[in-house]
Amino acid sequence: MLLAIDCGNTNTVFSIWDGERFLCTLRTSTEHQRTADQYFVWFSTLLNHYGIRAQITDVIISSTVPRVVFNLRVFADRYFNCRPLVVGKPECRLPVDVRVDAGTQVGPDRLVNTVAGFDLHGGDLIIVDFGTATTFDVVDTDGAYIGGVIAPGVNLSLQALHEAAAALPHVDVTKPDKVIGTNTVACMQSGVFWGYVGLVNGICEQITAERGRAMTVIATGGLAPLFQQGTDLFDRFEDELTMHGLTVIHAYNKEG
Numbered sequence: 001m002l003l004a005i006d007c008g009n010t011n012t013v014f015s016i017w018d019g020e021r022f023l024c025t026l027r028t029s030t031e032h033q034r035t036a037d038q039y040f041v042w043f044s045t046l047l048n049h050y051g052i053r054a055q056i057t058d059v060i061i062s063s064t065v066p067r068v069v070f071n072l073r074v075f076a077d078r079y080f081n082c083r084p085l086v087v088g089k090p091e092c093r094l095p096v097d098v099r100v101d102a103g104t105q106v107g108p109d110r111l112v113n114t115v116a117g118f119d120l121h122g123g124d125l126i127i128v129d130f131g132t133a134t135t136f137d138v139v140d141t142d143g144a145y146i147g148g149v150i151a152p153g154v155n156l157s158l159q160a161l162h163e164a165a166a167a168l169p170h171v172d173v174t175k176p177d178k179v180i181g182t183n184t185v186a187c188m189q190s191g192v193f194w195g196y197v198g199l200v201n202g203i204c205e206q207i208t209a210e211r212g213r214a215m216t217v218i219a220t221g222g223l224a225p226l227f228q229q230g231t232d233l234f235d236r237f238e239d240e241l242t243m244h245g246l247t248v249i250h251a252y253n254k255e256g
Contacts, residue, residue: 003056003080004246005072007063008109009132014043015243016054022243024052032067036074059084060250062108062242085253087112087246095252097144109242110137111145116245117218118143121236124213126204128234129241130221132156134196136203138211149203154196154223161188175229193227200233 002017012030016023026046047054059076061084063069069086076084085092087108096115098106109129117125117139125139133156136149152160154173161168171188179194181187208215219227219234220241227233238244 001054001056001058002247002250003059003076004243004250005059005061005063005084006109006112006242006246007061007065007068007072009064012068013243015240015246016052016056017243017247018054022240023054024050025240025243030065030068032065032071034068034071036071036078039071039075040079056080056082058082058250058254060087060246061085062087062112062246064107064109085250087249092249093253094249095143096139097142099140099144099146106145107135110135110148112242112245112249113137113220114139114143114145114245115248116238116241119248120238120241120244121216121218124211124215125218126207126215127218127220127241128200128204128224130154130219130223130227134199134221136207138207138215149207151199151203154192158188158192161192173223173226175226197227197231197233200227204233 004015004017006013007030010030011027013025013027015025028042059080059082061069061072073084076082094111094115096118100106113127113129114137117127123139123141123143127137129135132153134151134153138146138148140146171185173192174189175193176186176190179190181190204217216235218236218238220238224237228237
């Protein structure tokens with residue numbers, strides 16, 4: 001079985017793929033100090049709790065936090081006796097091209113999402129990922145990654161607003177009942193929600209105009225379902241887009 005690991009700036013997700021479906025998905029906070037042994041204790045404890053028995057034979061890792069990769073490599077080697085495939089490393093081949101400026105390093109998560117989006121929906125895509133940053137990845141007709149946009153994440157914007165203005169509280173992200181807020185919290189929630197609706201809509205329109213063709217907009221990430229409410233921003237929502245991409249990349253490398 002394959003253990004797919006997606007390490008982001010905020011959370012790290014572990015999913016077990018049996019070749020047909022994901023048996024489970026486990027999530028923990030991303031901490032570069034966490035050792036391989038600590039990963040295993042956490043991982044095995046949850047598997048036992050859910051009654052999942054899985055013989056892990058392969059591991060693939062996508063990480064936007066380089067310092068975490070070493071301990072994840074040790075985790076795979078020590079407890080599953082395998083050398084993990086790490087997206088972004090020379091030995092990990094991608095089934096799509098990457099066409100950006102020479103010397104540019106593209107985040108592994110963006111490449112994985114590109115692979116997944118093309119596998120599921122074909123080309124001419126805009127993939128909007130609501131993570132620590134809100135990213136827009138553009139997939140060409142043939143599946144190649146051709147660039148994108150990086151904007152501050154929703155929660156990051158809220159945190160900055162709270163920390164920079166002493167009188168403003170920290171609020172949860174939610175869709176307000178009205179655009180015009182009648183109290184501080186409602187005003188902030190409206191500004192964040194409708195502000196990001198405008199941001200996503202505006203950037204997608206600009207990308208589509210620049211490309212000169214119809215583009216399918218795919219949403220993923222924790223807050224994507226929230227921004228689907230009462231809007232027509234997205235054509236598709238894919239909850240497990242990154243994990244699907246990891247399975248596709250793993251299969252591509254095994255075939256080679």
